Amino acid sequence: MLRFVLRRLALLVPVLVGLSILLFAWVRALPGDPARALLGQRATPEGIARVNELYGFNEPVLQQYLLYVKALLNGDFGRSIQTGQPVLESFFEKFPATVELGMSALLLAIVVGVPLGYYAARHQGRFIDTAIVSGSLLGVVTPVFFLAILLKLVFAQWLGWLPTSFRQDARIDATHITNFYVLDGLMTQEWDAAWNAMVHLALPAIALGTIPLAIIVRITRASVAEVMHEDYVRTAESKGLSPAVISRRHILRNALLPVTTTIGLQAGLLFAGAVLTETVFAFNGVGQYLFSAISQRDYPVLQGYILFIALIYALINLAVDVGYGIIDPRVRVS
Amino acid sequence: MATTAVLAGAALLLSSCAESERGNGGEEGTEGEAGGGTFVFAGAAEPELLDPAFASDGETFRVARQIFEGLVGTEPGTADPAPLLAKEWTVSEDGLTYDFTLETGVKFHDGTDFNAEAVCFNFDRWYNFPEGVQSDDFAYYYGKLFRGFAEGPKAGEGIYESCTTDGDDKVQIQLNSPFAGFVAALSLPALSMQSPTALQEYQDDAASNVNTTDYSTKHPTGTGPFKFESWERGNQVTLSRNDDYWGEVAKVDTVRVVAIEDAKARATAVQQGEVDGADLIGPADLQPLEDAGMQIMAREPFTVLYLGMNQKTKPLNDIKVRQAIAHAIDKEEVAAASLPEGSEIAINFMPQSVTGWTDDVTTYDYDPEKAKRLLQEAGADGTTLEFNYPTDVSRPYMPSPADTFNVLRSQLEAVGLKIKPVADVWSPDYLDKVTGSADHGLHLLGWTGDYNDSDNFVGVFFGTQTDEFGFDNKELFDKLAQARGIPTVEEQTPLYEEINQDVAEFVPAVPIAHPAPSLAFGPDVTGYQTSPVNDEVWSSVTVGD
Numbered sequence: 001m002l003r004f005v006l007r008r009l010a011l012l013v014p015v016l017v018g019l020s021i022l023l024f025a026w027v028r029a030l031p032g033d034p035a036r037a038l039l040g041q042r043a044t045p046e047g048i049a050r051v052n053e054l055y056g057f058n059e060p061v062l063q064q065y066l067l068y069v070k071a072l073l074n075g076d077f078g079r080s081i082q083t084g085q086p087v088l089e090s091f092f093e094k095f096p097a098t099v100e101l102g103m104s105a106l107l108l109a110i111v112v113g114v115p116l117g118y119y120a121a122r123h124q125g126r127f128i129d130t131a132i133v134s135g136s137l138l139g140v141v142t143p144v145f146f147l148a149i150l151l152k153l154v155f156a157q158w159l160g161w162l163p164t165s166f167r168q169d170a171r172i173d174a175t176h177i178t179n180f181y182v183l184d185g186l187m188t189q190e191w192d193a194a195w196n197a198m199v200h201l202a203l204p205a206i207a208l209g210t211i212p213l214a215i216i217v218r219i220t221r222a223s224v225a226e227v228m229h230e231d232y233v234r235t236a237e238s239k240g241l242s243p244a245v246i247s248r249r250h251i252l253r254n255a256l257l258p259v260t261t262t263i264g265l266q267a268g269l270l271f272a273g274a275v276l277t278e279t280v281f282a283f284n285g286v287g288q289y290l291f292s293a294i295s296q297r298d299y300p301v302l303q304g305y306i307l308f309i310a311l312i313y314a315l316i317n318l319a320v321d322v323g324y325g326i327i328d329p330r331v332r333v334s
Numbered sequence: 335m336a337t338t339a340v341l342a343g344a345a346l347l348l349s350s351c352a353e354s355e356r357g358n359g360g361e362e363g364t365e366g367e368a369g370g371g372t373f374v375f376a377g378a379a380e381p382e383l384l385d386p387a388f389a390s391d392g393e394t395f396r397v398a399r400q401i402f403e404g405l406v407g408t409e410p411g412t413a414d415p416a417p418l419l420a421k422e423w424t425v426s427e428d429g430l431t432y433d434f435t436l437e438t439g440v441k442f443h444d445g446t447d448f449n450a451e452a453v454c455f456n457f458d459r460w461y462n463f464p465e466g467v468q469s470d471d472f473a474y475y476y477g478k479l480f481r482g483f484a485e486g487p488k489a490g491e492g493i494y495e496s497c498t499t500d501g502d503d504k505v506q507i508q509l510n511s512p513f514a515g516f517v518a519a520l521s522l523p524a525l526s527m528q529s530p531t532a533l534q535e536y537q538d539d540a541a542s543n544v545n546t547t548d549y550s551t552k553h554p555t556g557t558g559p560f561k562f563e564s565w566e567r568g569n570q571v572t573l574s575r576n577d578d579y580w581g582e583v584a585k586v587d588t589v590r591v592v593a594i595e596d597a598k599a600r601a602t603a604v605q606q607g608e609v610d611g612a613d614l615i616g617p618a619d620l621q622p623l624e625d626a627g628m629q630i631m632a633r634e635p636f637t638v639l640y641l642g643m644n645q646k647t648k649p650l651n652d653i654k655v656r657q658a659i660a661h662a663i664d665k666e667e668v669a670a671a672s673l674p675e676g677s678e679i680a681i682n683f684m685p686q687s688v689t690g691w692t693d694d695v696t697t698y699d700y701d702p703e704k705a706k707r708l709l710q711e712a713g714a715d716g717t718t719l720e721f722n723y724p725t726d727v728s729r730p731y732m733p734s735p736a737d738t739f740n741v742l743r744s745q746l747e748a749v750g751l752k753i754k755p756v757a758d759v760w761s762p763d764y765l766d767k768v769t770g771s772a773d774h775g776l777h778l779l780g781w782t783g784d785y786n787d788s789d790n791f792v793g794v795f796f797g798t799q800t801d802e803f804g805f806d807n808k809e810l811f812d813k814l815a816q817a818r819g820i821p822t823v824e825e826q827t828p829l830y831e832e833i834n835q836d837v838a839e840f841v842p843a844v845p846i847a848h849p850a851p852s853l854a855f856g857p858d859v860t861g862y863q864t865s866p867v868n869d870e871v872w873s874s875v876t877v878g879d
Contacts (some may be wrong), residue, residue, distance in 0.1 A: 036770055037762035039470050041779070042390070042767065042794070046469030083382060084545025085567065164602045170374040170570055170609065171589045282594045282603075284568040292595070297762060308669055319527060 001325065008318050012311070019310050020303070024065050024152070027299045034081050034297035035317070055081060055299075067165075078300035080295070087304035090289065096179035097167060097285035102270040104201050105209030109116050110263060113213045117220025118252070124225060132217060139214025141148075145300045148207040148280040155203060165282035200283075208277040212266035221263045223255040230254070257328055265318030268313035339618045350647045354766075363659035371877045372588040373859070374863060376600050376612040380568060380593040383545045384554035385537065386523040387460065390474035392782075392868060395523040395735035396613075397571050397591055399871055401443075402526035402556030405453065406517055408869045413636055413687055417517045419448065420529055429512030429821025430495075435759060436503045442529035443561045450499035455530040457497040457507065464540045468492055475524035477785075480512070488613035512821030515787035521869065522785055529555035544827035544863035559584040568593075569769060579641040585861065597728045604628055604854045609856040611862065612875050617674045617733050620852055629855040635848035635864035636685050637731035638791065639673075639740060639780035642843045645835045646804035649714040658708035658870065659776075660698035662749040663742065669847045672737035682834045684791035687846045687866070688783065689823050690830020695838035705749040718752040721773035722768055728742030730851040738846075769802045777802075780849075785867055789818045796837060803842045810836055823835035 025145045036043050040203060050244035052058050056067065077087035120132040156164040167181050168174055174193035176184050182201070186195025227233065230252060275288035282288070284303060300316040349825040379393045381791040386398035405419030420434040440448040465486035467473050477483070482492025495508040509516065519525065535774045537549035554562050560573035561660055571588040590610060594600045598623040599618035605626050615623065615630070624630055643659065645651045665679045682691050709715040724732075732738065736757075741755045756774070758764040768777045779802070784792055789797070797814045799806045804859065813836070855862060861874035 032762040033770070034762070036766050041765060041769065041781075042470070042760065043473075043765070044470055048770075051471055058440070079543060079546075083567075084543045086546070090567065152602070156606060160606065163608055164606055165594055165599055165608060166592065167569075170592050171372050192774055212599040279595075280599075282596070282599055289568065295759065295761065295769075 001322070003142055005318065005322065008321070011312050015314065016307065016311065020069070020307060021065070022078035022168050023306055024068065025305050026059070027302045028061060030297055031257050032297050034299055037296045037298075047072045049282070052080075064316050072140070077304040078327070080301045082296045082297050082301075086302050090301070091286065091305060091308055092281060093179060094286045094289055097181075098274050098278070098287060100167075100182060100197075101201060101204055101208060101274060102267070103284060104226075105270060105273075106212060106263070106267055107211040108205055109213035109216050109266070113216030114220050114256075114259065117217040120217065120221045121224035121228065127139075129221075133221070136214040136217040140218070142210065144207060145213065145276040145280060147210055148204070150209055151203045152280065154212065162203050163200050164203075167200050167283055168193065169200075172196055187305075199255060204281045204283050207280070208270060211273065212263075212270070215254055215262060215266060216259060220255065221261050223258045224251060225253040227251050253327065260320060260323055260327060264317055267313075267316045271309050271313070288289065305318045344467065347564065348681055352811065356862065359521060362790045370585075370587045372590060373611070373872060373875050373877050374590045374609045375594060375872075376603055376609040378593065378595060378597075378600070381565075381571060381591075383550040383616075384552075384562065384565065384571075385528070385544065386526055387476065387549045388472040388544050388550070389589065390470075392704075393778060394595070395868065396555070396870075398523040398526065398556075398561040399558070399572075399869060400589060401554050401558045401562055402523060403558050403860050404520050404526040405436075406520040408448055408521050408785075408865060408867060409862050411634065411661045411865060413518075413865075413867045414785065415521055415786070417454075418521075423517065425517075429514065430509050432507045432516065433504045434507070434508070434862060435507065435511055437580060438503050438827065439624045441578065442532070442555050442557050443576060444529050444532050444555045446529045446531040446555075448557050449502040450505040451502075452527060452530050453505045454497035454499055456525075456527055457535075459533065459539070460525070461492065461494050462539075466542070466549050467544055473524075475519075475522055476832075479515070479519045480526075485533070490640075495761075509774055512819060514681040514820055514823050514826050515785070515789065518786045521867075527557060527625050531555075532612075538653050540732075559560045559871060560589055563588075573734060579873075583872060585876045586872070597733075599632075601854060604856060607856055608858075610755055611853060613851070613853050614730060614733070615852045616728055617672065617737075617852070617855045620674060622856050624652050627857050629857065629859065631855065631864050632674060632850040632864065633730075633853070633855045633864045633868070634687075634866040635676065635678055635850040636684055636687070637843055637849050637851070638680055638685065639731045639738070639781060639847050639849055640680070640683065640843040642768070642779050642802060642846045643841070643843070644775045644777070644802070647720070647775045649712060649717055650719070650775065651805075652712045653841065654708045654712035655714050655717075658705040658712070658714075659746065659751075660841055660844045661701045662705040662746055662751075663844055663846070664699075664700040664745055666700075667745070668738060668741045669849075670776070672734055673849045674846055674852045674865065675732060676852075678848045678850075680847050681838070682843035683843070683845050684788060684834070685783070685796055688786060688788055688791060690788040690792070690834055692831040693833055694831070695835050698804075698844070699837070702745075702749050705829050709750060710813065715750045716752060718754055719746075720756050721746075721753045722758065722764065722774045722777040724755045724760040724778070725757050730782045731849050732778060733849065735778055742778075767830065769800070772801055772804060782851075783867060787827065789814070792830070792833055793818060796842060804828045805840075805842055807840065807842075856877070 035048040038051055039047050048294045057062055067156055079086050116132055120129045123129045152164050155162045174190055175188045177187060181197035182194050187199055189220050233250050236250045278285045279288035290305050327333050346449040377393045377396055377829060380389055381394040381397045382389055386394060386402060403418050405420035406415045409416040423432055423434045423435055425432050439612050443447055463473050468477055468483050468486050480492050480494045487763040493509045493511040493513055495510045498506045517720050530552050532555035536553040538547050551565060559576050559579045561576045563574050564574040564763045565571045571591045575587050576585060577586045580839055594603055599616050601623055603609045604612045606621055606630060610819050620630055643650045643656055649655045665731060681695055681697050684691055723735050743770060746753055769773050793814050796810055813833050817826055820826045858878050863874060
């Protein structure tokens with residue numbers, strides 16, 4: 001197992017190197033000049049020249065890349081052109097917000113999605129099954145930003161139940177230790193702050209969680225439906241095992257394998273959705289920052305953030321593969 | 335030999351009333367009356383840093399104006415200079431020597447005395463900025479206004495000569511070349527007074543990145559009505575009331591400034607009570623907010639929106655075509671359809687309150703027939719013109735560019751021009767194309783004045799040859815350079831009037847309107863004083879009962 005993990009980690013190195021080259025080329029291929037984005041409407045040619053010189057954008061691209069890699073090896077990811085803040089520092093400041101949002105969304109998707117899919121599979125062809133399947137289809141095809149705006153309109157603007165922006169009410173004096181606001185509130189026993197942070201998570205989590213939820217429903221349903229008719233389930237039934245035991249040990253355990261893979265893949269994809277969700281809800285996380293970095297052509301931020309996200313995505317997938325072994329001991333043997 | 339300039343005379347008059355007001359409030363202590371509570375305000379972006387000397391953006395200045403004060407402020411609700419940390423001043427006849435008398439008994443938030451020495455410390459600091467921060471992305475305003483530094487590529491070009499103290503409350507600034515806008519410029523937050531002690535301890539002007547020094551992120555120290563508490567990056571800036579403020583103590587205990595990029599989201603946040611106030615509300619959101627019981631305020635316009643024409647593109651190099659375009663535009667309709675209430679129609683490239691504004695300029699009344707005739711004479715009827723406009727942006731002078739574009743487009747098509755729309759994302763694509771390349775035809779752009787100075791409008795637009803307008807008019811450039819160097823505002827006035835006439839004659843662009851930026855507040859906010867130049871200090875604001 002350890003060897004497996006190590007080999008997978010080693011494989012990451014060439015992947016990340018390749019990605020860093022692609023990224024480096026890609027951000028520079030974006031039309032538009034970061035210096036002008038920084039200096040705005042009153043940019044003078046001298047000002048632009050100076051900024052380009054300061055960030056080395058005048059150098060040949062290859063040389064820029066080598067300097068970038070050299071700095072990377074020293075743990076220096078550069079600084080944002082827009083704010084001057086070190087990329088690494090800002091990432092760790094904002095990452096908790098995105099993790100908090102992503103985990104809420106994923107939790108929602110799993111807790112609601114798996115039972116729904118299971119239920120649909122067990123009631124195949126009935127009205128409830130049709131309803132769940134068509135509902136999930138709607139969930140899959142609804143774009144995140146559209147859903148986010150819709151949720152905001154209905155629950156915040158019309159009904160006034162939930163807040164529309166930020167991670168916490170600006171009037172609350174909350175202590176922030178870890179930057180996971182809910183956790184911070186619980187740790188410092190500022191219950192109102194924790195509750196407030198959860199309320200602020202509600203709409204963004206629903207917006208971000210809907211697509212994974214719908215996908216999980218569909219995969220669970222298909223997988224359970226398939227396993228239900230396997231020989232070993234019939235055997236278990238004829239052995240006279242209780243339906244609860246059959247469901248848990250024979251059907252769910254086997255059916256959950258593809259679901260786990262799906263969850264892993266979706267966890268990575270959450271970052272993409274987070275860019276839109278965070279922007280719509282003014283939720284101060286990695287996604288929102290990445291969005292503004294794209295519009296400002298903030299090369300160092302784009303390169304650093306996307307590299308991190310790729311790394312995290314890879315690690316999540318590794319965790320999923322390790323997770324297989326726990327759910328299904330057969331994988332360990334092979 | 336020093337004579338009091340008219341401007342300084344008016345300021346003296348003001349200072350006496352400002353003083354009497356302050357006397358009442360400050361000495362008796364207003365702590366008891368203070369309403370308390372927290373005022374949450376949403377801007378469109380977060381500040382870039384907290385040392386305003388290195389900033390040129392409105393969001394940084396918004397926060398800086400609560401913490402810092404300059405020698406000069408503005409008279410409430412106008413762009414006219416008024417005494418602040420300097421009680422009064424005189425200027426010598428040659429426009430080179432300025433004598434300031436300072437308020438006494440003022441302290442910075444860290445307990446350092448504000449006195450003549452502190453003033454000279456700040457002036458000397460700016461003048462001695464190391465080369466690394468002299469560029470437009472940092473000391474933009476000092477560089478623009480004083481035109482040079484002690485060292486670096488602009489060494490010796492500056493107009494700052496020296497600062498001398500005379501006791502604790504008198505200071506003399508010597509310039510080596512007259513600058514009529516000097517006093518008005520001192521109202522810019524970029525030139526506000528900062529604590530020498532705090533600067534020495536926490537700021538490093540030679541740092542490779544002044545945006546991230548301790549001073550710029552954690553220790554901004556001024557004399558203003560609010561003290562800095564904390565800045566959670568990307569989240570909020572928190573300020574607390576300065577109970578030892580020398581003037582009238584602020585009413586609220588705490589101020590929080592948050593950033594909401596999207597104009598629609600800012601409006602929603604006000605309506606939902608998530609924030610108490612927000613800036614730059616889109617015209618489309620004003621009515622719904624008002625219907626929901628929110629308060630709407632408009633700044634007196636200190637802006638100009640124009641339709642630019644690139645003379646590098648044919649047939650825009652033909653003055654007849656430019657005149658035709660000017661006659662084709664119904665400015666009233668444009669304003670009614672796409673600009674907030676309170677916007678004024680423009681005939682100059684500067685608002686009426688700025689020196690040099692004149693109604694004695696060539697105006698191009700809405701006259702489609704004449705426009706068609708002019709186009710025929712120029713042989714340009716039916717020509718296709720590119721029309722560049724930005725998307726997904728709202729600027730103070732251009733709250734909904736796409737709407738403005740649509741009205742203009744139909745007006746231009748009505749006189750027989752063909753319009754090819756070219757839409758780009760504001761930054762950097764649109765700015766790149768329109769201000770950094772020759773690849774554009776007609777375009778929408780504008781300006782918000784930083785302070786009351788004519789050069790800050792016409793000089794910015796037409797002072798040199800630019801990619802934006804693509805013309806080379808040496809006569810105009812020279813006149814603007816000459817006007818800039820004239821020592822007093824009175825002497826400048828006739829020249830700027832002449833410049834405005836020349837510009838109107840030359841039609842490099844069509845001034846459309848002076849749009850009024852709108853703010854929205856919750857129902858329980860009182861005492862917000864708007865300012866055309868955004869000099870809005872929140873000490874008079876109360877929230878709740």
